[in-house]
Amino acid sequence: MAILSKTKPHDRILVALDTPDVDRAVALSQALAGQVGGIKLGLEFFNANGPQGVRDVAQAASESAPTPLFLDLKFHDIPNTVAGAVRSVMPLAPAILNVHASGGSTMMAAALDTATTEAARLGIVRPMLIAVTVLTSLDDGDLAAVGQATPARDQVLRLAALTQKAGLDGVVCSSQEIAAIRAECGPDFKLIVPGIRPAGAALGDQKRVMTPKQAIAQGADYLVIGRPITGADDPAAAAAAIAAEVDA
Ligand code: C5P
Numbered sequence: 001m002a003i004l005s006k007t008k009p010h011d012r013i014l015v016a017l018d019t020p021d022v023d024r025a026v027a028l029s030q031a032l033a034g035q036v037g038g039i040k041l042g043l044e045f046f047n048a049n050g051p052q053g054v055r056d057v058a059q060a061a062s063e064s065a066p067t068p069l070f071l072d073l074k075f076h077d078i079p080n081t082v083a084g085a086v087r088s089v090m091p092l093a094p095a096i097l098n099v100h101a102s103g104g105s106t107m108m109a110a111a112l113d114t115a116t117t118e119a120a121r122l123g124i125v126r127p128m129l130i131a132v133t134v135l136t137s138l139d140d141g142d143l144a145a146v147g148q149a150t151p152a153r154d155q156v157l158r159l160a161a162l163t164q165k166a167g168l169d170g171v172v173c174s175s176q177e178i179a180a181i182r183a184e185c186g187p188d189f190k191l192i193v194p195g196i197r198p199a200g201a202a203l204g205d206q207k208r209v210m211t212p213k214q215a216i217a218q219g220a221d222y223l224v225i226g227r228p229i230t231g232a233d234d235p236a237a238a239a240a241a242i243a244a245e246v247d248a
Contacts, residue, residue: 001093001124002066004038004222010243011037012216014070014096014192020048022056028230029061035239036189038068038095044067046073054092068095068184070192070224076100079110086111090118094127096137096192099133101159105153108166128169130192133159136174136208153177157184164189170221177212178218194224198242201228212246 001021005011013036017025029039039061042052049056054071061067071094075082082099089097099111112129119126131158140151148155158183160171170190173181178191197209204227212223225242232238 002038002062002068002095003125004068004095004128006037006221009244010035010239010245011247012212012221012223013229013239013242014038014222014224015196015229015239016040016042016072016224017057017230018042018044018226019020019230021118022049022053025053025057026060028235029057029067030064031235032066032229032239033061033063035064035236035243036067036229037222038069038070040072040143042072043074046071051089051092056093063199069201070096071127072096072098074098074100075111076103076111077107079103079107082107083110083114084113090115090124090127093122093124095125096130097127098130098132099168101133101163101171105162105166108163108168114169130190131159131163131168131171132176133163133171133173136195153180158247160185160189172224174208175215175218175220176208177213178220181242182219190221191219192224193220195224195228196225196228198228198245212242213248216246 015036017028017039019025058069075085115126115129130209154178163171164185172192174195175193193215195206195209196212199211229235229238
């Protein structure tokens with residue numbers, strides 16, 4: 001299994017391979033091996049191709065350079081079911097796995113316990129276990145509509161603290177939340193940040209963005225970057241340019 005690193009600037013980049021197409025994901029991961037810190041496969045890919053698709057991409061990526069896998073499946077169910085889901089994906093040896101913090105601390109603890117037990121049984125390193133706090137697609141009005149009167153920002157901090165208390169390693173957060181969570185949860189809590197755009201890049205559907213350099217300076221550990229890399233004519237060159245920006 002490939003383990004996350006933070007020694008080189010490109011290690012900070014986790015490339016989002018948002019496609020249902022195995023061949024495209026394999027081609028991108030081969031082109032980007034050694035140029036990024038890891039690959040992220042999420043619900044679109046997993047629901048189209050299942051564990052075997054994940055194995056195919058992870059193996060292709062790691063043929064030329066060890067490439068950690070972020071399995072972005074955002075588990076959210078009762079503790080027993082989430083524990084079972086974690087157990088089911090552990091043979092894929094993900095470097096990062098995530099759950100929804102709003103599933104509660106018992107659910108998060110069950111995920112952590114199962115990841116720890118299964119890692120020992122399989123003889124692999126336990127994945128970094130990360131929680132999603134409040135989806136960035138939800139604003140205060142959306143939260144109020146589901147009976148959550150707390151402003152989104154306060155809810156993010158509350159769930160980040162709950163995540164830390166449950167023993168998980170960190171959270172996925174927007175660039176706007178990095179500084180506040182860092183202050184609340186300390187230097188060792190891992191912050192994984194999407195919504196990153198190199199200076200001058202197309203925003204796509206992302207509204208609140210930061211450059212790679214700004215996000216790292218604010219305290220991000222890893223950057224999730226999709227289209228600025230995967231949509232480039234030369235994805236490897238785009239990743240290298242972002243790494244250079246991180247390093248500058
Ligand atoms: O292409 P782009 O760089 O916008 O891709 C960002 C990735 O991060 C996508 O996989 C997206 O689902 C994910 N993400 C996000 N915003 C969040 C959480 C995850 O863009 N708040």
